[in-house]
Amino acid sequence: MPLALVAMRCIPGPKPSATAGALAERVRAFERFETAGSIWADWDNPFDPEQVRLDGEFRAPDGSTLAMPGFYTRDFRRALVGDFEQLAPRPQPHWRVRMTPTQPGTWEWRWVVTTPAGTATTEWTAFEVEPAAPDRHGFLRRSPRDGRYLAWDDGTPYVAIGENLAWYDGRGTYAYDDWIPKLAAQGVNYVRLWMPSWAFGIEQDALGDYTNRLDRAWQLDHVLALAERHGIAVMLCIQNHGPFSLEANSEWESNPYNAANGGPLAAPADFFTDPAARALFERRLRYLVARWGYATHLLAWELWNEVDLVATGPAVEAWHADMARLLRVLDPYDHLVTTSLARGNASPLWSLPELDLVQIHHYAFPLAYDIPSTIAQRLRLQRNAHPGKPQLLGEHGADYRGPAETLALDPESIGFHHGNWIGLVGGGFGAGMTWWWDDLIDPEDLYFRFAPLARFVAGVAFDAQDFTAIRPAVAADGRNLAAYALRGESVVLAWVQNADHQWSLDPLPGPDPEEVLGAALTLTGLADGAWTARWIDTRTGADVAVEPVAFSGGTVVLAVPIFREDIALRFER
Template sequence: MERLVGAWLPNGFGSVLSVFLAVVAISLPFTASRVQAAEALRPQLRSVKPNSTSVPLYSLLKLDVDLEAEYDNPFDPDQVDLQGVFTAPSGREIRVPGFFMLPYSRQSAPGEVEWLSLPGRARWEIRFTPDEVGSWRYVVSVKTVGGEATSSPGQFEVTTSDRPGFIRVSKDNPRGFAFDNGEPFWGIGENMGWYGSRKTGDYDGWLTRLAENGGNLIRVWMCSWAFGIEWDGPDGLGNYLFRQDRAYQLDWLFEKADEMGIKIILVLNNHGQLSARVNPEWDKNPYNARNGGPLARPAGFFTDAQAKDLFVQRLRYIVARWGYATNLLAWEFWNEVDLTDDYDQDAVTAWHREMAEVLRALDPFDHLISTSFSNYRREASIWSLPGMDFTMTHFYGQPPWGDQDPAKSILQRDREKRKFAKPTFTAEYGLDWSAPSAQDPRGFHLHDILWASTVSGAAASAMTWWWDNYVHPNDLYYHFRPVSEFVARIGAGSLAGEPFTARVNGVPAGRRIEAYGEKGQNGVTVLWVRDARATWAEMKQGYEPQPVSGLWLELGGLAPGRYRVLWWDTVEGRPIRETTVTVEGGAGTLILELPSFGRDVAAAIRPE
């Protein structure tokens, strides 16, 4: 049985229509109070249609499920629980949750203000990514208060492909990332938290420019003003119908980013949702008792049983809809959770422990899990949890002066986080927390944090914050290319290694030359040598680094043998020179003569 439901869809319909009333056919025949187990109709699976019967390895298989059932809320698995069980050629079974959706479509051209249409009726879908080549089988089941139904078995073939799989903590290097096929991954990117006035049309330009310059990682928020699916008062609590346009936007973003080779860290909650003080949204939060929710105060989110159940329900939907994505690097529980009101370390730690276990059980694809804090010294109790796969740092300079030496900040904080013996990197960085980096319009600090990350032991580059009002309008994407080409040349496995500091000899009076390095798991040693006075702040005051030559440094601890030394222009993104050197027996010390350089230079030393 079906009835017509009017869905008010207020977002993403262009400048002509700001509000759209769509009438969609969905199975909502009775209120929850009228649907009793004894009288409810048994659910029926009318059909299960795969989008293909042959799928390349690590590519998406969609099952379009036509079902008839009685329920009040299609997003509540206690009312209607759709699942697919996939059996691999090896006999391994993988259980994947299904989900309800409205099938939006983007009609606007790339870069234009987003225009969405709703061409079809509501439907149920299961998304699955196979990780074995060969013949797969599947069975779909649905369970409601009225009973259960199971489909006839289906089958599809998985063919070989060059897709490397999901991203994990590397088996060869516990401080780095790698794909399922063992290929190392080192992220290079920036935050792209949410869209502006053009909605997803903004991402057309942002993603294109980042990808053109070798970027491969962004960080995105499921915030109320963009991709969040649970908001808008009491009707939005546990019911995502009126934000299906936002869910579609996230569908689009994952697909677009994947086409460009860009991975996503998906932030599930932001601090303002539970704050009346810092970026406050608590007054509009559907969990707030004043809005009909279960919580009298924000901190109750971490302890209240009903709030936890609602969040677990949201996690299930998020996993069902986007867990398939191989370009999802990680789920991030919170952006800067320590800025939530009445922050309680013990309660928040216990919540992270519990929810990490829940999410791990829900996610059949076993994506990485993390969280974040505004204070980079927090929170050892959470970073030490087995459920936290990697650590992150957020760091901003203080107004009005800003961070005077960004490279030093990245080196110090990334290296400090190594004590947790997990991958780490700086996921948010800004010269000044209060405004875009107008003090440095040419992006000298962006150059510095990217190159500092290559020798800080980090598993990814530092990610600048001001993407929409600094990087893009100043077209600073070119800073990513020299780093990305260097990493491509030496191999991502050369990074996330053991950092060290080297002494530079022959430095003329008046110059401060510093050398930093790290030894990668693959035997490659990476160096970054810089004029420590040539920061954005000093250069703003008129300092111009002149070419310096005749410098040399000693590297110890190398095995005897021949090494190939590549010197790299960090601005042009090209080799300066490449030579072969020999380390004799004994102390294993290598003396390197540096090429002439002005602001900085990089090198990679590889055993032959």
């Protein structure tokens, strides 16, 4: 149905009515199928399902059914004027339903519109679904083979390599047109987006009414589709801390939830218990699922960024459990659900069965920590406290204060490099995810640092290895070395570090360019037989040395090639 024919009118009447059509009558499995149309009914707020509610109903070829909420929207035209994006609304707002068919064959769909005056349905209409394209693997899940790792529906393993890409600069969506291809060219398959007031946030000007933020939703449409085309999965953070925090990046004074601005909350922490605030967030979740729940490359819904900067305690935990359960009801594709914290390791939140993923955020400043050993310990503590749950170093950086401060203390981006690697070999389901994407990674052109990680893990089925995170012994005369590894049934992934090569916060020694010669790495607990040792340059991804190794007794001592800062080993049989 051409979009030029799609319109909406709001008129009073005793009963709603609707017309709708498919944007395509034939799609492939695991690709988006979309319908658009008009609803005639009486409402004040099209985002309030108590006033007007659209649901799409679908019949699959095997007889199963699927329901997907619909949403109100409008399209926009974009233009880049100077270095700034300008958006112009297209003429007609309208309604849509999006879904992803999961099997080939003949499907059927219809709309169901519900208002206080009654219910209207469209006729059942057929559409054809062809077999999935070779690069379509379904949705991301906790792997049934090893729940600490992720896999696609068809069993294809997934290891996250990427960074935070939370919001745009003045270029709006054009910034992502620049960043995402650069990342994809280096093997990146993960980014994290936020929905803040200054970017993709849909609730800012009027609580529960997203009319004036439909341009932001359209922007997020563009970016999610762009990421999917480049094979990049997205963690979508729904609520950032600032609007409700009194201690960090506070926007509470301008927050429409604030009673001083006519909102329902006397204090930020009331967000978790106030019935009106909870109902508004539930409405927002419905809209998010309706608009983006179809996405196969949506890795997870992240309920909060660093919620402990707002509040902690039983009310916060109960809120998370309730909202995660609601997402299970709303989202027919059962995307993963998580949240994040700014501080520490111990939180009852991570014990909630409703939360699928554990996240760690780590910024070293103002403490002069060795970044790899500190993060490795934090990952180990979480792993021991919540065995069987996937974990991710979701944010990291040498300095939380800003890119200028980070470069002043770490001009060689050693902390960035260390965090990326330890996130992976420390036991995460992916590498560490750096911050400062727009003011450091891009202007310093550090994208090349992702490619060696992507090559290091290529073809390794993490969920089939029963990996154990270990600290192998490594030594060289007169040198301070450290090693971290994942030991599996047929693969060992190891990272050997010159522990004196550091970022420059006193008393850390700073960069150490001296070559490391004569190092030996000892691996234990291995199956006897023939293995291959592939040593990899962590800056370029190139092979430094490849050699066959045979041993017995479960232990092998490997000569480490000459290196300076660090070197990686992929040991396979």
